[in-house]
Every structure is written in C-alpha cells, then in structure tokens.
Amino acid sequence: MARLRSDDKREAILTAAAGVFAERGLAAPTSAISKAAGVAEGSLFTYFPTKDDLINALYREIKLGLAGAMMSGFSRQADVRGKLRHIWDSYVNWGIAHPAQRKVLAQLQVSDKLTRETRAVGSAPFAEVQVMARQAVEQGVVRDMPIEVFTSTIDAMATATMELIASNPSQADKYRSLGFEVVWSGIRNG
Amino acid sequence: MARLRSDDKREAILTAAAGVFAERGLAAPTSAISKAAGVAEGSLFTYFPTKDDLINALYREIKLGLAGAMMSGFSRQADVRGKLRHIWDSYVNWGIAHPAQRKVLAQLQVSDKLTRETRAVGSAPFAEVQVMARQAVEQGVVRDMPIEVFTSTIDAMATATMELIASNPSQADKYRSLGFEVVWSGIRNG
Amino acid sequence: MARLRSDDKREAILTAAAGVFAERGLAAPTSAISKAAGVAEGSLFTYFPTKDDLINALYREIKLGLAGAMMSGFSRQADVRGKLRHIWDSYVNWGIAHPAQRKVLAQLQVSDKLTRETRAVGSAPFAEVQVMARQAVEQGVVRDMPIEVFTSTIDAMATATMELIASNPSQADKYRSLGFEVVWSGIRNG
Amino acid sequence: MARLRSDDKREAILTAAAGVFAERGLAAPTSAISKAAGVAEGSLFTYFPTKDDLINALYREIKLGLAGAMMSGFSRQADVRGKLRHIWDSYVNWGIAHPAQRKVLAQLQVSDKLTRETRAVGSAPFAEVQVMARQAVEQGVVRDMPIEVFTSTIDAMATATMELIASNPSQADKYRSLGFEVVWSGIRNG
DNA sequence: GATGAATGAGTCTTCATTCAT
DNA sequence: AATGAATGAAGACTCATTCAT
Numbered sequence: 001m002a003r004l005r006s007d008d009k010r011e012a013i014l015t016a017a018a019g020v021f022a023e024r025g026l027a028a029p030t031s032a033i034s035k036a037a038g039v040a041e042g043s044l045f046t047y048f049p050t051k052d053d054l055i056n057a058l059y060r061e062i063k064l065g066l067a068g069a070m071m072s073g074f075s076r077q078a079d080v081r082g083k084l085r086h087i088w089d090s091y092v093n094w095g096i097a098h099p100a101q102r103k104v105l106a107q108l109q110v111s112d113k114l115t116r117e118t119r120a121v122g123s124a125p126f127a128e129v130q131v132m133a134r135q136a137v138e139q140g141v142v143r144d145m146p147i148e149v150f151t152s153t154i155d156a157m158a159t160a161t162m163e164l165i166a167s168n169p170s171q172a173d174k175y176r177s178l179g180f181e182v183v184w185s186g187i188r189n190g
Numbered sequence: 191m192a193r194l195r196s197d198d199k200r201e202a203i204l205t206a207a208a209g210v211f212a213e214r215g216l217a218a219p220t221s222a223i224s225k226a227a228g229v230a231e232g233s234l235f236t237y238f239p240t241k242d243d244l245i246n247a248l249y250r251e252i253k254l255g256l257a258g259a260m261m262s263g264f265s266r267q268a269d270v271r272g273k274l275r276h277i278w279d280s281y282v283n284w285g286i287a288h289p290a291q292r293k294v295l296a297q298l299q300v301s302d303k304l305t306r307e308t309r310a311v312g313s314a315p316f317a318e319v320q321v322m323a324r325q326a327v328e329q330g331v332v333r334d335m336p337i338e339v340f341t342s343t344i345d346a347m348a349t350a351t352m353e354l355i356a357s358n359p360s361q362a363d364k365y366r367s368l369g370f371e372v373v374w375s376g377i378r379n380g
Numbered sequence: 381m382a383r384l385r386s387d388d389k390r391e392a393i394l395t396a397a398a399g400v401f402a403e404r405g406l407a408a409p410t411s412a413i414s415k416a417a418g419v420a421e422g423s424l425f426t427y428f429p430t431k432d433d434l435i436n437a438l439y440r441e442i443k444l445g446l447a448g449a450m451m452s453g454f455s456r457q458a459d460v461r462g463k464l465r466h467i468w469d470s471y472v473n474w475g476i477a478h479p480a481q482r483k484v485l486a487q488l489q490v491s492d493k494l495t496r497e498t499r500a501v502g503s504a505p506f507a508e509v510q511v512m513a514r515q516a517v518e519q520g521v522v523r524d525m526p527i528e529v530f531t532s533t534i535d536a537m538a539t540a541t542m543e544l545i546a547s548n549p550s551q552a553d554k555y556r557s558l559g560f561e562v563v564w565s566g567i568r569n570g
Numbered sequence: 571m572a573r574l575r576s577d578d579k580r581e582a583i584l585t586a587a588a589g590v591f592a593e594r595g596l597a598a599p600t601s602a603i604s605k606a607a608g609v610a611e612g613s614l615f616t617y618f619p620t621k622d623d624l625i626n627a628l629y630r631e632i633k634l635g636l637a638g639a640m641m642s643g644f645s646r647q648a649d650v651r652g653k654l655r656h657i658w659d660s661y662v663n664w665g666i667a668h669p670a671q672r673k674v675l676a677q678l679q680v681s682d683k684l685t686r687e688t689r690a691v692g693s694a695p696f697a698e699v700q701v702m703a704r705q706a707v708e709q710g711v712v713r714d715m716p717i718e719v720f721t722s723t724i725d726a727m728a729t730a731t732m733e734l735i736a737s738n739p740s741q742a743d744k745y746r747s748l749g750f751e752v753v754w755s756g757i758r759n760g
Numbered sequence: 761g762a763t764g765a766a767t768g769a770g771t772c773t774t775c776a777t778t779c780a781t
Numbered sequence: 782a783a784t785g786a787a788t789g790a791a792g793a794c795t796c797a798t799t800c801a802t
Contacts, residue, residue: 003765003801025302027217029792040767045794106300110293112215145368146361152350153372160346164338171336178335182343186376196782219775230784232778241776386761405682407597409796420763422799431797483680490676492595525748526741528734533752536730540722551716558715562723566756573780573786599771610788615773 010047012037017058022100026055026107056118059108062101067125069094074128080136081184087129088158088180095162096172102162126151142187150187157183200237202227207248212290216245216297246308249298252291257315259284264318270326271374277319278348278370285352286362292352316341332377340377347373390427392417397438402480406435406487436498439488442481447505449474454508460516461564467509468538468560475542476552482542506531522567530567537563580617583607587628592670596625596677626688629678632671637695639664644698650706651754657699658728658750665732666742672732696721712757720757727753 016037020028030051034044048054070090075083095102108114114122133150136142142150161179165172206227210218220241224234238244260280265273285292298304304312323340326332332340351369355362396417400408410431414424428434450470458466475482488494494502513530516522522530541559545552586607590598600621604614618624640660645653665672678684684692703720706712712720731749735742 003763005765009765023302030794031792041793042768042795043766046765049794051793103300110296110300143368143372145372148354149365149368149372152354153347156346156350157343160342164342168338175339178333178339182333182335182339182376184376186372186374220777221775231776232785233783235777236782239777410798411796421797422764423762425798426761429798486680490673490680492593523748523752525752528738529745529748529752532730532734533727536726537723540726544718544722548718555719558713558719562713562715562719562756564756565758566752566754568755573784575786579786600773601771611772612774612789613787616786619773621772 005046009037009039009043013039013044013047013054014058014061017054018062018100018104021058021107022103026104026111026113030054052113055108055111055113056115058104059114059118060121062105062108063122064125065098065101066091066094066105071125071128080132080139080141081188083132084136084154084184085180087132088154088183089176091154091158092161092165092176092179095158096165096169099166102166106159129154140189143189145187153187154183196237199227199229199233203229203234203237203244204248204251207244208252208290208294211248211297212293216294216301216303220244242303245298245301245303246305248294249304249308250311252295252298253312254315255288255291256281256284256295261315261318270322270329270331271378273322274326274344274374275370278344278373279366281344281348282351282355282366282369285348286355286359289356292356296349319344330379333379335377343377344373386427389417389419389423393419393424393427393434394438394441397434398442398480398484401438401487402483406484406491406493410434432493435488435491435493436495438484439494439498440501442485442488443502444505445478445481446471446474446485451505451508460512460519460521461568463512464516464534464564465560468534468563469556471534471538472541472545472556472559475538476545476549479546482546486539509534520569523569525567533567534563575616579607579609579613583609583614583617583624584628584631587624588632588670588674591628591677592673596674596681596683600624622683625678625681625683626685628674629684629688630691632675632678633692634695635668635671636661636664636675641695641698650702650709650711651758653702654706654724654754655750657702658724658753659746661724661728662731662735662746662749665728666735666739669736672736676729699724710759713759715757723757724753 013033017033020033020036024032030044031041033054034041037044044054048057070087073090074086078086129151130147133147137144137147137150157179161175164175164179168175203223207223210223210226214222220234221231223244224231227234234244238247260277263280264276268276319341320337323332323337327334327337327340347369351365354365354369358365393413397413400413400416404412410424411421413434414421417424424434428437450467453470454466455463509531510527513522513527517524517527517530537559541555544555544559548555583603587603590603590606594602600614601611603624604611607614614624618627640657643660644656648656699721700717703717707714707717707720727749731745734745734749738745
C-alpha cells in the first residue's frame with residue numbers, strides 16, 4: 001500500500017496558508033505556503049486542486065474552528081445577556097488566540113474567491129446564534145430589530161474589539177468588557 | 191483656474207482604479223485600469239510610478255472624499271448627539287452613494303499595501319471627530335472610554351450598516367436610523 | 381499455457397495507451413493511461429520503465445498485430461496481383477477494425493519518440509512484402525522501380541484509403557476496391 | 571507613438587516555430603520558440619495569445635505558402651495531365667525546399683490542436699484543384715471516382731514521394747517523376 | 761508486486777514596468 | 782507627454798518518475 005493521504009499534511013498546509021496569507025495577503029504564492037508547510041510545491045495540489053480550493057477550504061476550516069470555540073460552553077439555560085456575553089467573550093478570545101486566522105478571515109470576507117456554497121457552509125454553525133437573536137427580539141429583551149442587524153452588530157463590534165486588542169494587547173480585558181457593555185447597552189430594550 | 195488636462199487623466203485613472211478594484215480585487219492588472227480609464231498602459235505609470243503608489247493614492251483620494259462628505263455641514267454648535275448624528279448619516283450616505291469606493295476601502299484596510307504614512311494621512315481629516323469624541327467623554331455625555339474605542343465603534347457600526355444597506359437597499363432608511371440608535375444607546379452615558 | 385496475470389496487465393496498459401493516445405495525442409499523461417487500464421499510476425512503470433518505452437512497445441505491438449493480420453492467409457501460390465490484393469484488403473480491413481491503433485500509428489510515424497531499433501523491428505515482419513515486391517519488379521510484372529517506392533506507394537495509398545473510410549464508413553467497400561484499382565494500375569507494367 | 575506590432579516579428583516567430591516543432595515535435599516549449607525567434611518569452615504571447623493559437627496560425631501560414639507555390643503558374647489552358655503535372659511538381663518541390671514546414675505539416679495533420687475553422691481555411695486555397703479534379707472526372711479523362719479519392723491519392727502519393735526524397739535527396743528527380751507516372755497511370759481512364 | 765502520495769523540474773501564461781517611437 | 786510593444790521575472794499548475802508502505 002502506498003502512503004495514504006495524511007490529514008496531518010493537509011492540516012499543515014492549511015496552517016501554513018493561514019500564516020502566510022496573514023502576513024503577505026491572499027496574493028501570496030503557493031510556493032511560500034508549501035515551503036512553510038514543509039512539503040513540495042506539487043504536494044499542495046494533491047490536497048487542494050487549485051489555490052482557490054485551498055482558500056475556500058481555509059475559510060471553512062477557520063469558521064469551523066471559530067464555531068467550535070464559540071459554541072462550546074454555550075448554555076441554553078442562561079438568560080439572553082448571559083448567552084450573549086458567552087458568545088462575545090469566546091469570539092473575542094478566539095481572535096486573540098488566533099491572530100493569523102483572524103487577519104485571514106478579514107481578508108477572505110472581502111475577497112471574491114469564496115464560493116456561494118463556502119459562505120453558506122461557513123455560516124451554518126452559527127445558526128444557534130441566530131435562534132438566540134430571534135428569541136431575544138421576540139421576548140422583548142432587546143430592541144425590535146431585524147436579526148441581520150443584531151448579528152452584524154455583534155460581528156462588527158467584536159471584530160473592532162479584536163483589532164483594538166491586537167494593536168494594544170495589554171488592554172485586552174478592558175477592551176473586551178467595554179466593548180460588551182457598548183453592545184449590550186446598544187441593543188437591549190429600554 | 192482651469193484644471194490641467196493631466197489632472198483629468200490622473201482623476202480618470204483613480205476613478206477607473208476604484209471601479210476595477212471593487213469588481214476584481216486589488217490583484218486586478220493595471221492594464222485593466224488603464225483600459226477602463228481610456229489611457230495607454232504606459233500612461234498610468236507617468237501618473238503613478240508603481241501600482242502600489244496608485245493604491246496608496248487611491249486610498250488617500252477615497253479618504254479625502256469621505257472626509258469632505260462627512261465634514262461638510264458639520265456644526266460646532268450642535269450638541270454631541272447632533273454632531274454624531276450628522277457624522278453617522280453623512281458617512282452612511284457616502285457609502286450608499288459610492289459603492290465602489292466603499293468596497294475598495296474595505297479591501298485596502300486589510301491589505302498590506304498601505305504605507306504607515308498613507309494611513310496617517312488618511313486619518314488626519316478626521317481629527318475633528320477625535321476632538322468631538324474627546325470632549326464628549328470629558329463632558330460626561332458619553333461613557334468613559336478611550337477615544338479609539340469611540341471611533342472604532344462608530345466606524346465598525348457604520349461599515350456594517352453600509353453593508354446591510356448594500357445587500358438590501360430598500361431598507362436603507364431603517365438600517366441607518368436603527369444603526370444610529372444602537373450606537374448612541376451603546377455609548378451614551380447613563 | 382495460461383497467461384500470467386502480469387501479462388494481462390501489460391496488455392491492458394498497452395490497450396489503454398492506444399485508446400488514450402488516439403483520443404488525446406501522445407502528450408496524454410501516463411496517469412490517464414493507468415487509469416484507463418485500471419492499474420495504479422506506479423504500476424505502469426513496473427511494466428514500462430519510461431513513457432518512451434511504453435510508446436516504443438506500443439508501436440511494436442501495433443505493427444506486430446498488423447503484420448499478423450496482413451500475413452495470415454498470404455498465399456505464396458497466388459500471382460502478384462492476387463498477393464497484392466490480399467495485402468491491400470487485409471491492411472485496409474485492419475485499419476477499419478482497429479481505428480484507435482490506426483490513429484496512434486499515424487502519430488507515432490511522425491513522432492520523434494521511436495528509436496531506430498524500434499522502427500527496424502516494426503518493419504521486419506513485412507519482409508515478405510519486400511520479397512514479393514522485388515520479385516514482381518524482377519519478373520517485369522510491375523514497373524521498374526526501387527522497392528522503397530513500391531512499398532511507400534502501397535502504404536501511402538492504403539493509409540489514405542483507411543482515412544477516407546474512417547470519415548465515410550458506408551463507402552468502405554467502394555473506397556477499398558477503388559483504391560486497389562488505382563494502386564494496381566499505377567504500378568503494373570504496361 | 572509606441573513601437574508598432576511588426577509583421578517581421580510575427581513572421582520570425584512563425585518561422586522559428588516551424589523549425590523548433592519540426593525538430594522537437596509540437597510539444598516543444600514556447601520558450602524554445604521565442605529563443606529561436608530572438609524575442610522575449612512574453613513577446614510570443616503578444617502575437618499569439620496561446621500556444622494553440624500559434625499552432626493554428628502556423629498551419630494556416632504553411633498551407634497558404636504551399637497554396638501559393640502550387641497555384642502560381644497553374645495554367646487553365648493546359649490539359650488535365652499537364653495541370654496535374656504542374657501541381658505534382660510544385661507540391662513535391664515545395665516539400666523539398668521547405669523540409670521543416672513539411673515535417674510540421676505532417677504532425678499538424680494528425681494533431682488535435684487544429685480547429686475546424688483552421689482546417690477549413692487551410693483547404694480553401696486548393697479549391698481550384700478540386701475543380702480540376704471534378705472536370706477531369708466529368709470529361710472522362712480520369713477514372714470515375716469521388717473527388718475525395720482523387721485528392722487523397724495525389725496528396726498521399728506526393729507526401730510519400732517527399733519523404734522518399736528527404737531520406738535520399740540524390741534521387742529526387744527520379745522519385746518525383748516516377749511518383750507522377752504511378753499516380754497518373756493509377757487514375758487515368760483506360 | 762501493487763499502490764498512490766510525494767516530488768520538483770518544466771510549462772504556459774500573466775503582468776508590472778520600461779522604453780523606442 | 783502619450784503610446785503600446787517588449788521584457789522577463791514570477792506564478793499556478795502538470796506530470797513523469799520515485800519510493801514508502
């Protein structure tokens with residue numbers, strides 16, 4: 001039997017891609033990625049047929065990891081503020097812990113490389129957040145607003161918070177809690 | 191004074207660049223830009239020695255236009271909420287009116303092409319916003335927070351609002367005023 | 381004696397190669413051939429050390445098969461015209477029956493992949509045709525001409541006939557007999 | 571004004587392509603061609619957008635040159651044999667004078683790179699030969715045969731003759747006239 | 761032997777930039 | 782200054798061949 005395609009190698013390439021793309025942008029050559037991953041230039045293409053496929057896979061990988069980080073410990077018992085706080089903290093902490101992925105994600109969002117399907121797959125794991133948002137509005141705990149406003153608000157504010165922390169890490173705790181207070185005051189009802 | 195012919199050409203190139211970059215990303219070839227601008231491929235380089243210079247110039251141009259739109263009609267007499275509302279509306283309206291520039295700006299922000307100087311120059315015209323922010327905090331009208339949090343909040347929320355409007359233009363008025371309410375409630379004191 | 385399993389595999393590869401080369405040209409990747417043959421990519425190289433070796437082996441195989449088809453039923457008793465008719469018909473019929481091999485052969489002839497030895501080996505089984513040609517000339521049955529003219533004439537005309545039949549199969553019988561008349565009238569003496 | 575695209579350069583590339591393809595096959599790298607033509611690798615692509623375009627252009631060029639050689643001096647007054655002799659001689663002589671083009675043509679004929687349109691364009695200039703063939707048949711000067719048989723016969727025999735001459739140039743005159751005798755005897759009526 | 765992942769040289773093509781006109 | 786052909790350094794991707802399993 002021949003060497004089997006290894007998940008380790010696939011993972012190494014994706015990790016290398018995140019690092020390289022974060023530093024040099026999505027235009028970085030695939031050769032830089034394969035080099036960083038410690039594989040031959042051609043090997044990258046046994047795992048990802050094209051650079052665009054790699055980019056899409058990376059997006060999914062990042063979103064999945066993010067979803068894992070955000071959803072673990074998500075309590076259905078907590079009240080809306082508690083749920084939101086959990087999401088907020090885990091999202092921001094993920095960004096702190098994975099700076100390369102955070103940067104890449106920002107570039108991927110505005111790139112034209114993602115397929116419609118990839119975007120859909122990337123959003124799926126966050127369905128529960130949507131549900132929470134809807135319920136919060138219905139229960140009157142937060143303002144009467146379309147859910148897309150709700151989720152955009154959290155996303156935008158969390159992203160901004162991560163960037164502030166990235167440029168001034170010593171203030172992480174302050175930025176994170178302050179950010180949450182702003183968000184919560186902004187959306188809560190009354 | 192009448193504009194020189196070459197100023198027109200420079201302008202045409204910048205406008206074309208905004209359109210092409212918005213559609214095809216910053217990796218779009220300079221030849222596509224010169225073509226869209228109606229000038230020869232080589233002519234682009236008499237106005238911008240390198241592609242990166244063009245990109246930096248475009249950033250400045252966009253930021254300057256944005257500053258113009260935001261600052262015109264800015265009243266020093268108005269109260270903090272009034273000033274903020276003006277800034278908010280003019281920022282969001284600018285985004286609606288200049289979709290290509292808005293998209294390009296989003297890409298430029300996360301790119302690694304901008305020089306430190308360019309970023310500084312781009313921020314300068316918004317100094318007055320900073321002043322207002324500082325005063326608002328000092329007067330206790332808004333929460334006690336570092337100004338970078340203040341400005342990041344507005345920027346992030348306005349950007350998110352523009353994107354919502356872009357994907358659902360019929361709800362522009364609703365999104366804009368709702369967004370402002372969220373922001374204001376989020377940052378005001380008490 | 382039963383064929384060894386590996387002989388089957390070798391045969392499968394050669395057959396697959398004929399089909400793939402006929403469709404996609406000699407530049408077709410070896411991976412396409414191994415796939416068509418139902419063997420692993422690497423296995424091809426246990427039977428043929430290099431792609432060129434495979435190509436040369438395929439040429440020999442095709443020529444050998446062709447020789448078998450042409451020489452079976454070849455009568456030493458028949459007169460020159462009869463012998464020639466037999467060769468002609470069996471050659472043309474082989475082309476009709478083996479379209480892929482015919483196409484590949486045409487490509488191989490003009491390629492630079494065949495070794496001198498391969499070409500020699502490929503010609504050998506047709507020695508008897510050469511003998512017949514020589515005798516025919518000596519006996520004065522056909523024109524006084526160098527044998528290479530004799531064989532080239534038959535080869536060229538038969539090939540042309542096969543191509544006509546390939547592009548218009550319903551006229552096969554007509555093309556074949558007409559072609560023979562042209563050839564025979566062309567070379568016979570007086 | 572910039573340097574204008576020069577026909578000379580285009581011609582140089584086509585000539586180089588003929589030489590390189592003749593020696594190394596159609597799989598020869600474009601870099602070898604640009605080098606042989608004395609231009610930069612990229613320049614080839616300002617004249618021919620893709621390698622396939624170059625190949626198709628080369629085919630047309632060769633066929634056009636061949637048509638020019640064959641049709642010049644073609645007399646409508648001559649009898650059928652005379653016309654045919656002219657075509658035969660000029661065709662064979664062209665092959666002798668342009669060995670690289672002859673070899674390339676042989677490879678192009680069996681390649682899958684030529685578009686339907688290219689093949690059509692390549693055949694067009696030989697319409698007059700078709701006309702002659704048809705008339706010859708109608709007048710009963712040659713056998714009753716479909717024209718495609720007529721033209722295929724001439725083409726196949728002339729090609730074979732050129733190859734014989736190529737491998738034994740000293741016998742050129744003999745091969746050429748002998749070939750013609752074979753063809754004429756083969757197709758004439760009675 | 762069989763397998764197919766791994767390799768990396770080689771290929772076509774793009775494109776920022778230069779420069780002859 | 783304007784033009785656009787010329788340049789050649791990259792870059793994405795292919796594929797014959799090797800080799801670990």
